[in-house]
Amino acid sequence: MTDTLKTLGYPSLDELKSTPGYPGEDIQKKGPVAIIECIEEIPCNPCETSCPAGAIKVGDPITNLPRLIANKCRGCGRCVAACPGLAIYIKDYTYSAEKALITFPYEYFPLPQKGDRVIAVNRRGKPVCEGEIMEVKLLGSYNKTPLVSMAYPREFFEEVVSIKRLEGEG
Amino acid sequence: MIKTEIAVIGGGPAGLCAAIEGTKAGAKVLVIDENSKPGGQLFKQIHKFFGSREHQAGVRGFQIGEKLLEQSRELEIEVWLNSEVCGLDSDKNLWVVRDKKESIKVIAERVIIATGAVENSIYFPGWDLPGVMGAGAAQTMININRVLPGKKVLMVGSGNVGVIVSYQLLQAGAEVVAVVDAAPKLGGYGVHTAKVCRAGVPFYTSHTILKAWGSECVEGAVIVRLDNSWNPVTGSEKFLDVDTICIATGLTPLSELAWMAGCKFEFIPELGGHVPLHDRFMETTVSGIYVAGDISGIEEASTAMDEGRIAGVNAAASLGYIDDDKRKKMTEKLWKRLNSLRCGPFGEKRKSSKDRLLTFRGEA
Amino acid sequence: MLRVENHVVLGKIQRGRKVTIIVDGEKVEVFEGEMIAAALMASGKKVFRYTKKHGKPRGVYCGIGRCTDCIMTVNGIPNVRTCITPVEDGMVIKTQRGLGEWRSDTGDD
Numbered sequence: 001m002t003d004t005l006k007t008l009g010y011p012s013l014d015e016l017k018s019t020p021g022y023p024g025e026d027i028q029k030k031g032p033v034a035i036i037e038c039i040e041e042i043p044c045n046p047c048e049t050s051c052p053a054g055a056i057k058v059g060d061p062i063t064n065l066p067r068l069i070a071n072k073c074r075g076c077g078r079c080v081a082a083c084p085g086l087a088i089y090i091k092d093y094t095y096s097a098e099k100a101l102i103t104f105p106y107e108y109f110p111l112p113q114k115g116d117r118v119i120a121v122n123r124r125g126k127p128v129c130e131g132e133i134m135e136v137k138l139l140g141s142y143n144k145t146p147l148v149s150m151a152y153p154r155e156f157f158e159e160v161v162s163i164k165r166l167e168g169e170g
Numbered sequence: 171m172i173k174t175e176i177a178v179i180g181g182g183p184a185g186l187c188a189a190i191e192g193t194k195a196g197a198k199v200l201v202i203d204e205n206s207k208p209g210g211q212l213f214k215q216i217h218k219f220f221g222s223r224e225h226q227a228g229v230r231g232f233q234i235g236e237k238l239l240e241q242s243r244e245l246e247i248e249v250w251l252n253s254e255v256c257g258l259d260s261d262k263n264l265w266v267v268r269d270k271k272e273s274i275k276v277i278a279e280r281v282i283i284a285t286g287a288v289e290n291s292i293y294f295p296g297w298d299l300p301g302v303m304g305a306g307a308a309q310t311m312i313n314i315n316r317v318l319p320g321k322k323v324l325m326v327g328s329g330n331v332g333v334i335v336s337y338q339l340l341q342a343g344a345e346v347v348a349v350v351d352a353a354p355k356l357g358g359y360g361v362h363t364a365k366v367c368r369a370g371v372p373f374y375t376s377h378t379i380l381k382a383w384g385s386e387c388v389e390g391a392v393i394v395r396l397d398n399s400w401n402p403v404t405g406s407e408k409f410l411d412v413d414t415i416c417i418a419t420g421l422t423p424l425s426e427l428a429w430m431a432g433c434k435f436e437f438i439p440e441l442g443g444h445v446p447l448h449d450r451f452m453e454t455t456v457s458g459i460y461v462a463g464d465i466s467g468i469e470e471a472s473t474a475m476d477e478g479r480i481a482g483v484n485a486a487a488s489l490g491y492i493d494d495d496k497r498k499k500m501t502e503k504l505w506k507r508l509n510s511l512r513c514g515p516f517g518e519k520r521k522s523s524k525d526r527l528l529t530f531r532g533e534a
Numbered sequence: 535m536l537r538v539e540n541h542v543v544l545g546k547i548q549r550g551r552k553v554t555i556i557v558d559g560e561k562v563e564v565f566e567g568e569m570i571a572a573a574l575m576a577s578g579k580k581v582f583r584y585t586k587k588h589g590k591p592r593g594v595y596c597g598i599g600r601c602t603d604c605i606m607t608v609n610g611i612p613n614v615r616t617c618i619t620p621v622e623d624g625m626v627i628k629t630q631r632g633l634g635e636w637r638s639d640t641g642d643d
């Protein structure tokens with residue numbers, strides 16, 4: 001068992017897998033699904049209240065860990081933008097024969113553009129592989145948290161969580 | 171000389187909410203703040219707040235600030251800006267200096283002190299070089315003044331302020347070279363550290379800053395590992411190429427005015443140091459003087475706002491603007507909301523410290 | 535570039551018109567309404583004063599008017615907290631040595 005959240009700053013897979021927000025491998029590989037990396041009991045529940053499908057349960061007290069009810073999740077991404085901790089993303093293993101798709105919150109300028117080739121990183125911010133930006137979305141309801149979708153090789157499915165920040169000004 | 175029913179000292183989230191509740195109840199309220207704009211620390215908090223809908227979760231700090239200002243304008247609350255309260259006595263006489271020149275006495279029937287907190291300093295060789303600054307100062311620079319204090323930053327302290335400001339420095343275009351914390355565990359919420367971590371920022375626990383280096387301003391820093399007894403381990407020194415060092419080692423309640431007025435204090439390290447004793451209605455040991463927000467124990471903006479509301483409701487009630495039944499109901503509702511923020515492994519400590527404060531008044 | 539021109543959350547910077555201040559005898563273009571300390575930082579200046587006893591450099595520390603580390607001589611008036619004082623066109627600002635000196639004329643020496 002390796003616990004890294006409180007020493008290195010990021011949650012290890014072991015830590016994640018012991019929480020009710022992190023879906024099991026079978027579910028993750030079935031199709032688009034929300035993956036919640038929120039493993040401490042903090043007073044917070046916008047993930048629950050933002051989900052139109054009732055797929056996330058926090059309940060009372062609001063310090064309960066968010067629980068994902070995977071079969072209700074439609075992969076719509078609302079919880080991704082609503083989570084103040086930027087702790088949720090959506091992954092789709094079935095995106096194409098070789099590629100998976102991740103949709104993650106990205107609050108930095110400059111934003112990547114559709115078609116950009118970027119460097120995909122892991123939870124420590126270390127480069128893992130190349131990815132291609134498929135969409136950048138910013139709705140009013142996201143309250144200034146843009147969502148970025150990136151296709152990347154399936155073999156790095158679980159490892160990749162974001163991209164290396166781009167150089168330059170907004 | 172000016173008379174008012176309720177004088178609120180400090181126009182941060184706590185003070186504004188206190189003023190809004192007091193005014194809504196019908197009392198005449200005067201808010202006094204030393205800055206040129208009200209809002210306290212709220213406008214530099216550009217992240218989305220936690221909590222539930224009733225705590226405005228998902229709304230960013232500065233957006234909450236704008237809402238409070240709008241509400242204050244609608245209620246036509248009188249706000250004195252550029253006005254520093256320099257003295258307060260137990261008879262609730264305030265000595266105010268306006269625009270650094272004009273000295274005015276304000277006589278209030280109730281006073282709510284909501285002066286907030288100051289950032290703690292730590293001392294190491296070079297701590298006073300230009301380029302070493304409070305994390306909150308860096309936050310003010312980037313988010314309010316829109317200027318980067320430097321390009322390469324070392325953050326000392328991994329509590330929520332340290333990690334939030336690290337993230338905001340990245341958002342403003344700086345590089346955060348490292349976050350160090352003397353404790354063996356990181357202090358801030360894991361979701362905050364995780365987002366800073368995946369931006370490639372390394373965290374060092376059991377590490378502290380040994381010295382800042384530079385002739386006219388910071389040109390580098392040396393960090394060192396600490397052993398189990400918090401002593402530096404020789405040979406573990408690491409040189410970091412940085413031009414800015416941010417200190418995020420906690421906050422201390424800004425409580426001079428409460429001392430002057432004769433309020434009794436208790437030393438509670440979990441709440442930031444000496445804290446004025448108060449009851450469930452936020453009233454101190456001096457009748458008619460209330461506290462709210464960071465001065466009554468360091469927490470966060472969401473709790474500051476609800477404490478402010480409690481103080482506002484109860485100050486107005488004690489003047490006869492709210493009947494006892496309604497006052498109790500409103501207070502209990504706010505307490506429930508507060509307590510929902512004060513649970514879980516992070517909130518529990520604050521709650522038990524706050525409860526300890528209440529026991530001194532025989533009220534737990 | 536030290537000014538945060540565009541920001542993902544805060545949007546484009548909004549500022550006043552360009553004005554000129556004189557810092558230790560040199561003209562510097564800044565924006566009306568911004569704090570002196572911010573304007574100086576944006577121009578790359580970090581040392582705002584030297585202490586009285588040991589002549590050690592000081593700069594911005596608290597950024598909110600509490601610590602007095604950032605004090606300078608502004609229009610001949612010493613000990614002005616630059617982090618909470620906005621710039622005005624033509625302001626004459628000087629790195630302060632020690633307690634500074636009052637001057638009735640605001641010119642350079």
Ligand SMILES: Cc1cc2nc3c(=O)[nH]c(=O)nc-3n(C[C@H](O)[C@H](O)[C@H](O)COP(=O)(O)OP(=O)(O)OC[C@H]3O[C@@H](n4cnc5c(N)ncnc54)[C@H](O)[C@@H]3O)c2cc1C
Nearest residue numbers: 180182183184203204210211255285286306463464470471
């Ligand atoms: C620099 C700084 C940055 C922070 N950043 C964060 C953050 O990012 N996230 C977070 O969760 N928490 C942060 N905090 C914690 C923060 O204190 C709370 O979130 C919240 O702002 C507390 O509200 P308050 O109303 O008690 O105090 P404040 O917001 O500090 O408001 C107090 C007001 O009173 C004024 N005042 C004080 N003394 C006098 C006087 N004698 N006369 C007149 N006016 C006076 C002050 O200038 C200020 O405007 C920060 C604190 C500081 C000091």
Ligand code: SF4
Nearest residue numbers: 051073074076077079
């Ligand atoms: S992706 Fe949509 S459906 Fe799935 S949990 Fe999030 S909000 Fe609910």
Ligand code: SF4
Nearest residue numbers: 038044046047083085
């Ligand atoms: S909204 Fe995000 S941070 Fe809050 S409980 Fe849900 S997953 Fe955790």
Ligand code: FES
Nearest residue numbers: 595597601602617
């Ligand atoms: S930096 Fe502290 S008063 Fe200006």
